[in-house]
Structure formats: structure tokens, C-alpha cells
Amino acid sequence: MIRKHIAAACCALVLGGTPALAHEQLAPEPLAHAILRELLAIDTTLDKGTAGAVEALRVRFLAAGFDPADVTVVPYPAAPARANLVVRLRGTNPAARPLLYLTHLDVVPAKAADWTRPPFAMTEEAGWIYGRGTIDMKGEDANVAAALIRLKGEHYRPARDVIAAFTADEESQGAAGITFLLAQHRDLIDAGLVLNPDAGRAAFRKGRYESYGFETSEKTYVTFAAETANRGGHSSEPRPDNAIYDLSAALNRLAAYRFPARLTDTVKASYAALGAIETGPRKADMIAVGRGDLAAADRLSDDPNDNAAVRTTCVATQLQAGGAENALPQTARATIQCRLLPGDTPDQIRAQLATVFANPGVQITTVTPDRASPESPPSPAVWSTIRGVVQSLLPGLPVMPDMDAGGSDSTRTRAAGMPSYGVASLFDDIDDYRAHGRDERVNAERFALGGELTYRLVRAFSAPGAPGSQ
Numbered sequence: 012m013i014r015k016h017i018a019a020a021c022c023a024l025v026l027g028g029t030p031a032l033a034h035e036q037l038a039p040e041p042l043a044h045a046i047l048r049e050l051l052a053i054d055t056t057l058d059k060g061t062a063g064a065v066e067a068l069r070v071r072f073l074a075a076g077f078d079p080a081d082v083t084v085v086p087y088p089a090a091p092a093r094a095n096l097v098v099r100l101r102g103t104n105p106a107a108r109p110l111l112y113l114t115h116l117d118v119v120p121a122k123a124a125d126w127t128r129p130p131f132a133m134t135e136e137a138g139w140i141y142g143r144g145t146i147d148m149k150g151e152d153a154n155v156a157a158a159l160i161r162l163k164g165e166h167y168r169p170a171r172d173v174i175a176a177f178t179a180d181e182e183s184q185g186a187a188g189i190t191f192l193l194a195q196h197r198d199l200i201d202a203g204l205v206l207n208p209d210a211g212r213a214a215f216r217k218g219r220y221e222s223y224g225f226e227t228s229e230k231t232y233v234t235f236a237a238e239t240a241n242r243g244g245h246s247s248e249p250r251p252d253n254a255i256y257d258l259s260a261a262l263n264r265l266a267a268y269r270f271p272a273r274l275t276d277t278v279k280a281s282y283a284a285l286g287a288i289e290t291g292p293r294k295a296d297m298i299a300v301g302r303g304d305l306a307a308a309d310r311l312s313d314d315p316n317d318n319a320a321v322r323t324t325c326v327a328t329q330l331q332a333g334g335a336e337n338a339l340p341q342t343a344r345a346t347i348q349c350r351l352l353p354g355d356t357p358d359q360i361r362a363q364l365a366t367v368f369a370n371p372g373v374q375i376t377t378v379t380p381d382r383a384s385p386e387s388p389p390s391p392a393v394w395s396t397i398r399g400v401v402q403s404l405l406p407g408l409p410v411m412p413d414m415d416a417g418g419s420d421s422t423r424t425r426a427a428g429m430p431s432y433g434v435a436s437l438f439d440d441i442d443d444y445r446a447h448g449r450d451e452r453v454n455a456e457r458f459a460l461g462g463e464l465t466y467r468l469v470r471a472f473s474a475p476g477a478p479g480s481q
């Protein structure tokens with residue numbers, strides 16, 4: 012985009028302008044674009060930390076006139092480079108519960124050798140902006156920061172405090188980000204409602220805006236180990252009892268098993284809305300799932316994506332067994348990862364696994380405990396507020412609640428009692444999704460639209476009587 016601005020200035024000059032005019036005719040770089048450029052150039056992978064990005068944003072908020080008391084840097088004491096920034100735009104009604112906009116500044120690593128453009132810089136090409144974090148989620152960070160600065164410049168007084176938290180450690184599931192803020196600085200971020208643009212499904216496909224899913228819930232995961240043991244022996248004298256065969260038999264039973272379908276409010280509402288716009292042979296079953304039809308959910312479950320939406324799943328992901336090529340195995344161990352629907356508990360799932368294995372000799376232990384997190388209700392007030400904003404920019408676009416395969420920091424704010432909604436502002440290409448991948452990029456036009464969407468969401472959710480303010 013900058014190159015375009017410079018080109019325009021150059022042409023004005025050639026066409027008879029004076030050098031003084033050329034400067035005036037440079038279109039100013041949009042604020043969100045400038046912030047994104049700055050953030051992309053700062054490597055915020057786990058090793059480097061987020062302090063540099065926090066400082067860049069802090070300077071911008073102070074320059075925009077925010078009270079220094081409302082721009083708080085919160086470093087993680089054990090690793091101060093992993094810092095958070097919390098900014099507050101004061102509302103007119105101190106009794107109203109605040110709105111929290113939650114974003115993260117850290118990114119996953121990117122090897123320059125794997126990329127065709129430099130990962131830690133902004134590169135603009137043919138209407139796209141490239142750089143690590145453009146989608147996940149520095150593009151969103153920039154849109155949130157720009158929205159708050161724009162509102163400040165407009166002397167906007169929200170009815171409730173609007174807080175923005177730019178955090179560390181989301182990608183590493185670490186302790187320095189939202190976990191730390193919730194545990195040690197709850198007063199800074201406590202809110203009646205959380206909007207998190209790290210989640211949600213703003214879908215763009217085959218050149219058109221397709222639908223907008225706001226995320227109300229995520230599947231959580233728990234990892235188990237299933238182990239068998241045997242006295243072993245020499246491989247020259249095999250016996251029917253065998254640690255590998257016993258474990259294999261149990262795993263084969265798991266492979267053939269499907270947890271019963273269960274339809275959450277979010278999943279039903281999502282299928283009802285998507286079924287209404289579906290044109291293929293799945294349409295009738297999608298609409299039926301929207302009505303709570305479990306048989307239709309089973310029919311759709313041949314598709315792994317649908318299967319994951321309508322039931323808890325458990326799958327074997329790793330195996331270790333045996334000690335030598337000529338010894339009967341004394342142990343065999345499988346890793347089983349389960350993805351739980353909101354409301355299912357690890358104890359229930361573990362008990363069900365034992366039933367499926369049908370062999371008390373298979374020991375089941377927990378490797379990674381679950382991070383249980385409830386569904387935030389897809390209430391009519393939340394739904395209509397989001398729909399109003401989205402459709403003010405994209406008239407008629409279907410807007411529906413959405414459950415994610417996981418996992419954003421919303422699981423943590425939901426578990427802390429704050430209803431949280433994923434409201435991505437960037438309409439990603441469903442067929443070419445590059446978050447965490449090489450040559451991550453965001454479409455420049457859709458980035459600009461996302462900026463306006465973010466601004467309007469902040470306004471709508473900070474109007475008098477907005478959801479979660481009482």
C-alpha cells in the first residue's frame with residue numbers, strides 16, 4: 012500500500028506538480044496498517060518475548076492521549092520479556108461491568124528459509140500483506156489498537172469501560188499471559204463480557220464473503236495413556252498372552268467405537284443457519300441437526316469435521332512397545348487424545364474408555380489434564396448485536412454461533428466466569444488458510460474491512476445497556 016501512495020505522489024509530480032505539492036498529496040497510511048507494519052517487524056516468538064511489541068503499542072496509546080494510569084505494562088515476573096499491555100478507555104457509567112477485548116501479541120516461530128518473503132517484516136504484494144502473525148493475530152491486534160485510538164480521537168465516551176488486553180504466551184499455553192492476568196491482576200481485566208478476535212469463523216470462499224460465525228465454545232482436550240503389562244519371555248516361545256496383542260485388541264475396539272452424538276445449543280444454531288444456505292445433498296440433514304435430530308448427526312458424521320462438531324472424540328496418536336526384537340514385550344503403551352464437548356468431564360470419558368477397552372488389564376492414566384471450559388450462551392442479545400454490526404458492513408451475510416475445535420484463551424476467561432465470544436475481524440480464505448504456516452498473509456482489503464468491523468463492534472458493545480454490562 013505504501014508503494015502505491017508513493018507512486019501516486021510521483022505521478023502528480025510528473026504531471027506538473029511542484030515538489031511541495033508532492034508531499035501534500037501523499038495519502039496518509041491508515042493507522043491500523045501502520046500499527047501492523049510496526050508489529051510485524053518485531054519478532055514476538057516465545058524466545059524473544061512480547062515486551063518490544065508492548066512498548067510500541069504503549070507509546071502509541073500515550074501519544075493518542077490515553078491517561079498513563081490507564082496504559083499498564085504487566086511483565087511476567089519470572090520472565091519480564093513476556094509482557095502484557097492493558098489499556099482502558101473510561102466509560103460514563105462506573106457501575107456498568109466493563110467490556111474486555113482480548114488479543115495476544117506472541118506468534119509461533121517462522122523459519123526464514125521456509126518462507127518466500129521475510130517472516131518478520133511487512134511485505135505487500137498484489138493486494139496481500141505477508142508476515143508472521145498477519146492472521147494470528149497481529150492483524151487483529153492492530154485493528155483493536157487502531158479502533159481504541161480512533162475512538163479516543165473522536166472523544167467517544169463509552170457507557171462502560173472498554174479494556175483491551177494485549178497478552179503474551181497464548182501460543183505456548185504458558186503462564187505469562189491471560190493465566191497470569193486472571194490470577195494476579197484480575198482487577199485490571201475483570202469484565203462482564205469478553206470479545207476475543209483470536210477465534211470465530213469469518214469465512215471467505217471462492218471470492219465472496221460466505222458467513223460469520225461468532226465463537227461461543229471450544230472443545231477442550233485431555234490426553235490419556237493406555238498401557239498393558241506382561242511378564243514377557245523369549246520370542247522363541249510365544250504365548251497367547253502378549254502386551255502388544257492385548258493393547259492392539261483394546262485399540263481396535265476404540266477404532267470401531269463412536270461416542271454418542273450430543274448437540275449443544277451452539278452446534279444446533281450453527282447447523283440451522285448453515286443448512287439454510289447449503290445447496291448440496293447435505294442440506295436436509297444439516298437443517299435436521301439444527302432441530303436436534305441425532306440420527307441426522309450420525310449420517311453427517313462420515314465427514315470428520317461434522318463428526319467433531321457433534322460428539323466427543325478419542326483417537327490413538329502414539330505407540331511405544333517392547334524392549335528387544337527377540338523378547339516378548341513386557342509393556343505396550345498408546346497415547347489417546349480426546350476432544351471433549353463442553354459439558355463432558357474427563358472422568359466420564361475415562362470411564363467410557365475403560366468400558367470400550369473391555370479389558371481391566373489396560374491401565375488408563377492421564378497424561379495432560381483437561382482445561383474444562385463452559386459454553387458461553389449464544390443469547391439473543393449477543394447474537395443480534397454481532398449480527399447488526401456484521402450486516403451493517405456486509406448486508407445479508409449469515410451470522411451464527413460457532414463451536415471451535417479449540418483452543419484460544421477464551422477457554423480461560425470462560426472458566427474464570429466471564430462469558431467470552433470469538434469475533435474474528437479478518438475474513439480468512441477457508442480454502443487457503445495460512446495461520447501458523449508459511450507465507451502467512453492477510454488480504455489488504457479484508458484487513459481494512461476488519462478494522463471497521465472491530466471499531467463498530469467496540470461501539471455496539473459499549474453502548475448503554477449492551478450485553479454483559481449489568
Ligand SMILES: [Zn+2]
Binds near residue numbers: 181
Ligand atoms: Zn491466535
